[in-house]
Amino acid sequence: MKNLTQLLIGLLVAIVMLAFATNTVTAQEKAKAEKAKTAQETKQKAPPPNPVLFENEKMRVTEGRIKPGEKNEMKARGERLNIAINDAKTRVHYSDGKKEERERKAGSVRFNKAGTSSTENIGKTETRSVIVTLK
DSSP states (O other): OHHHHHHHHHHHHHHHHHHHHHHHHHHHHHHHHHHHHHHHHHHHHSOOOOOEEEEOSSEEEEEEEEOTTOBOOOEEEOSEEEEESSOEEEEEEETTSOEEEEEEOTTOEEEEOSEEEEEEEOSSSOEEEEEEEEO
């Protein structure tokens, strides 16, 4: 009788441990799948690189477009002139966590110092600009 009780308790413990091990593996697999899905969605939402309009040894001229709700990647950018093609409302995110909202008018020109930042379009229309990056 004592051996039967010990056998049943051992079997019960084994079943409980197996159940927890299965849940842990399943949770890990779910987390991994969710992470892969999020990475794929982020990759799909990332805007394409700016087309180069002109480039020489002194400067590079690109066309920048950001759709409403989109945000370009956080990266280091050189000194540049940003010429607004249309009115726009943007939020600039800096690497130190600071944020700055900007209202741009068509035809306005802004000089941006070199630094790491990301720009988010918080307006209702696509932002369009010509960016002249100094080399």
